[in-house]
Amino acid sequence: MSDRNEAGRDAEAREPATGRETRPELPARARVVIIGGGVIGTSVAYHLTKLGWTDVVLLEQGELSCGTTWHAAGLVGQLRASESGTRLVQYSTQLYAELEDEVGLSAGYQRCGGVTVARTPDRMMQLRRTAATAEAYGLECELLTPAQTQDRYPAMQVDDLVGGIWLPGDGKANPTDLTMALAKGARMRGATIVERVRVTGIGVEDAAVTSVRTDRGDLEAEIVVNCAGQWAKQLADAVGVTVPLHSAEHFYVVTDQLDGVHPDLPILRDPDGYTYFKEEVGGLVVGGFEPNAKPWRSPDDLPYPFEFQLLDEDWEHFSILMHSAVERIPALADAGIRKFYNGPESFTPDNQFILGEAPTLRNYFVGAGFNSVGIASAGGAGRALAEWIVAGQPTMDLLAVDIRRFARFNGNNRWLRSRVAEILGLHYAIPWPNRELETARPFRRSPLHDRLAEQNACFGSRMGWERPNYFAPPGEDSAIEYAWGKQNWLPWSAAEQRATRTAVAVFDQTSFSKYLVTGRDAVAALQWICTNDVDVPVGRAVYTGLLNERGTYESDLTVTRTGPHTYLLVSSSATTERDQDWIRKNVPAGADVHIVDVTSAYAVFGVMGPRSRDVLSRLSDADLGDGAFGFGDSRELTIGSATVRATRITYVGELGWELYVPAEFAVGVYEDLMSAGSDLGVANAGYYAIESMRLEKGYRAFGRELTPDYGPVEAGLTFACKLKTDIDFLGREAVEKAKAAGPRRRLVSFVVSDAEPMLWGGELLLRDGGAAGIVTSAAWAAATGACVGLAYVSAPDGVVANRDWVGGGTYSVDVGGTTYPVEVSLRPPYDPANERIR
Structure with a gap:
């Protein structure tokens, strides 16, 4: 029997009785057309209808769930690297548990808990950090000894383990059941779902979508949502939208029934062995993320039709996973294999999925590239994208997954193929806090790149730019030696800091984003968009934030007036596309304003x-x-x-x-x-030195201290808001309300009292022994002789985090399970009076 037929039979076995209706006619128009009937597309449809938008049509080229969704492993792990990502999955688990009561179809969701084990001290350090993060987010998490991990998962051998963690909130879902339940919920509220219709193109007029072309005719559309899975890039390329995805082969097997395996068995993850395990019908799903991944076909060369299909078996490639799996669960050595799955999944260049409205095409939204976390993320991501569509902008912090983090050059298929092979291979690698990707580099280069390389620079990458992290002495290997503690480069970066503090250093900051804003109405437009007063004399620079209507940050940058109607805006490397899109969308209608990206024209x-x-x-x-x-x-x-x-x-x-x-x-x-x-x-100096020194000064960074979840009052930046004037600006009303109410969270600077521990950001901050927040940024700093950082400290409900409350506590920080006292202040630890800069 061929893979295709066997896969199809398996899909039929998984699919519940849905009462599938006769194929409906294709409507002539719809307010929203969703392309793709996998778990993401159906989730967007479900949540749009839940928000009251019922004129929704979902188009699927085959049958629902037939692309990547049906062969997903269905793991639902709640804890993610960021609070916003964790909240998305928490919502998913709540939704999946409640769907059956609402729609009459089960999502096949079961909360069974999850055990993650560590074979090495470095991995155990990561798990201790994970446990601290869980405490900060209010998630249950327990550190385990090797014997305790075996108590949770008796079939596993633990002789080589250092320890593990237990996350009781983890679970599993049946991907096809979940998709069908979401689809039924969307239909119940008025959405139309049409299968067996292939989208062939998108109508565009005046840089906005107008229609969707299909092999069964065209339909007018106000909004198009591309949830086409691994086909999403090909569809987007046709209309000039960058959706950087490349498919890779993803392997797992399903075993015959095994003694001791039961439906309540937890999910088991053994990342040092690249593997995961999930119970299925008395056997085990055994899969993983091998270190040397296999990219599949080019995004321009994907097959059609491709329904419920798998790729050829590759036992040789799978052998590294199976060998490791047998080490962990010896009974697998004698287990029969019921099915080998090799299904293509699409991955992004940074292992984060893609959500949002394309900056180059109005009303064209994307939800794709879920990097093997689609089932866990689908509920929350579908809600977030639906809210973005309805509100016209994100309603929460989605920076990590925002489509605007990519530029056109990220869509190069050769570049993607190289990068995605590395990304999948790192899925279960230790997530070093300063890990630099190695493939498809060097990429974008400053005019100084070769000169700095000759001087032993170690380069990092941001938005494709090669940027010097630090400079190693002559004859030293400049490569980063990763560790949780102090790394090999720390003395070299400290020397650069001392040179800056005592003499002079030159930093190549060419990667800064740089835009010209010109036109007769440039002043008025920027006054509306910027928090600070930018109607300053020619030749003055102003630091300002860009806020949304909620009064939280969309960017922060420097605005320099270079002429009566001309400004130079300088922003962070990563926000080039995002900043320009935000400014264009918020320039008052009819204003004479022009924005030009001059990032590559100037070195800095x-x-x-x-x-x-x-x-x-x-x-x-x-x-x-x-x-x-x-x-x-x-x-x-x-x-x-x-x-x-x-x-x-x-x-x-x-x-x-x-x-x-x-x-x-x-x-x-x-x-x-x-x-x-x-x-x-004079000395060369790099970005690691900048990071240390900006934290000594308490300077905020967008994406860490400043995000769409925080505003100027919490961040301590009301001085950069023109609240003492009568000039209105976007978000002003929300800022004034926040100021009047007083913040429950407040950004503070801190210095660790001990010089030895190394902090990277993400550590748990404690106040009077209880969880109070997460460190947003941290680094070892030469002037203070210890690690410094920034963190938001949260007050209990009903308590304002004012100066007295902040100063009235005793603080410490959890570094891999060990707590160290810290000195906390609302003022920076270095030169708080700003005497040195003025």
Whole structure:
């Protein structure tokens, strides 16, 4: 029997009696058309109808669940790397448990708990950190000895284990049952689901969707939602939308029945052995994520039809997983194999799924690329995307999965094939906090890249840019030696910090996002979009936030007025697409405003430190004294033979300038800087040093301290809001309400009292011994001689986290299960009066 027929029979066996209705006619129009009838598409349909949008049509080229969904393993693990991701899955589990009462069909969901085991001390350190995170999020989690893991899972041998954790909230769902239940719920509230109809194109007019073309005719559509699984990229490419996905082969087997295996057996994960185990009909599903993955066909070359189909068996490739599985559960050595599954799944370049409205095409939404966590995520992700569609913007923090984190270059199929092989292989690797991906690099390069490589730079990557993390001494291997404690590069980064604090350092910050905003109405538009007053004299730079209607952060950046109707906006590397999309969507209708991305046109050099003025003065005739060139001033000046824009600003807390240098002059300017500062102690410095020094100064970073879950009152940034003026801005009303009520959460700086522990961010902060928050950012800092960081501390319900409350507690931080005292303050630990920068 062929794989296709056998897979189809298996799907029929899994599929519940659904009372499938006769195929409906294709409507002539719909408010929303969803493409793809897997678990994600049906979840979006279900949640749209739950929000009252009933004019919804879902189109599936085969039968519901026939693509990737039907062969998913169905694991539902609640704890994720971020609080927002964890809340999404928590909602999924609640929904799956309640669906049967609502629609009369079971989702096949069972809460059976999960055991994750560690074979090494490094893995156990990760699990202890996981347990601390669970405490912060209010999830049950218990640390286990090897013997206790065996009590939870008797079939496993534990002689080689260090320990484990128990997550009682984990569970499993039947993917096909879940899909059918969601589909029925959507139908019950008015949605139309049409199977056996293939989408062939999307109608577009004036950069907005107008219709969906199919092999059974066209239908008008106000909104299109691409939930087409591994076909999503091909559909998106046709309309110029970037959905970077590439399929890879994913393997698991189902065994015959085994003694001691019962329906209540927990999910077992053995990430050091690359494997997971789930009970199914008295046997075990044995699968995993092998370290050397197998990408499948190019996204441009996917087969059609491809319903309930599997790929060829590859026992040789699966052998590493099976060998490891037998080590963990010896009874598998004699178990019969009922079925070998090799199904293609689509993966993204960063192992996070994709949600949101395309920045290049209005009313075109995407929900795809779920990287083997689609069943766990489907409920929460479907609700989040439906709310985004209805509200016109995200209603929660979705930064990690936002489609706008990718740019056009991320859609290159060759680049994707290389990257996805690594991403799948890292699925069960130890998630080192500063892990750098290795494939498809170097990618985007600053004009200085080769010069810095010659000086032994270790490069990291952000938005594809190669950026120096630090510089190793001559003759040293510059590669990162990963560890949970202090890593090999720490002394080198500390030397860069000291050079910045005592002399002068040059940072290549070319990866900054840079936009020109021009036009007759540029001032008025930016006054509405920005929290701070940007109607400043030409030649002034202003730090500002960009907020949504809820008064929480969509970005933070620097706005420099370069002319009467011209501004230069400088933002973080990762937000290039997101920032521009947000600004365009919030410019008042009819305004004469133009946005141009000039990121690649300019290199950026941070020249920072008490001797920075001396270095620049040797290269320029301009007066750089405090009276002539104050903090926040920005103007063009000559540096050697080049003309650059110099802005007196800092992200490290020292006297310094950022130089915006036309790319073709970058190498020459860099050479001049290093030559002019050779007798002043000038040093190259990297982003690890920036991270340490910005935390000593308490400077916030978008995506960590500033997210769509936090606003200026909680973040301590109301000084960057024009609340003392009568100028309105987006989110002002919400900020004023938050200020009047007082925050329940407050961002604080802290310094660890002990110099030895290493913090990376994500650690549990305790107040008076109880969980109070999560560290958003942390690093070892030379000036304080210990780790410093930022964290949101939460007050109990009804209590305002004011200065007195924050200062009235005793704080500590949980570092891999060991707690250390920390000193907490609303002021930065380094130069709180800002004397050094001014």
